[in-house]
Amino acid sequence: MSENEIPSDIAGMPFETAVAELEKLVAAMENGGQTLNDLMAAFERGRFLAEHCRNQLSSLERKVAVLTADDGKQGQWEDFTPSGHR
Numbered sequence: 001m002s003e004n005e006i007p008s009d010i011a012g013m014p015f016e017t018a019v020a021e022l023e024k025l026v027a028a029m030e031n032g033g034q035t036l037n038d039l040m041a042a043f044e045r046g047r048f049l050a051e052h053c054r055n056q057l058s059s060l061e062r063k064v065a066v067l068t069a070d071d072g073k074q075g076q077w078e079d080f081t082p083s084g085h086r
Contacts, residue, residue, distance in 0.1 A: 006048050013049075015056045022049040
């Protein structure tokens with residue numbers, strides 16, 4: 001796994017689960033009592049969780065844009081590709 005690749009256990013998480021875990025990590029970090037190594041591990045996991053949430057929101061925003069676009073096709077549906085290419 002590369003340094004910027006989202007871990008597989010996070011990549012498969014539903015949005016709500018990822019947000020809940022991120023909130024728990026932040027609360028634990030704010031409360032203190034963790035070693036520096038534990039804080040860094042929590043920070044890194046939180047970074048991946050936040051990126052995963054941003055990716056999911058971005059994908060949904062693109063889907064909404066496609067579904068609500070007035071493209072002149074008068075309601076004809078076409079498959080959506082997350083990369084934005086058709």
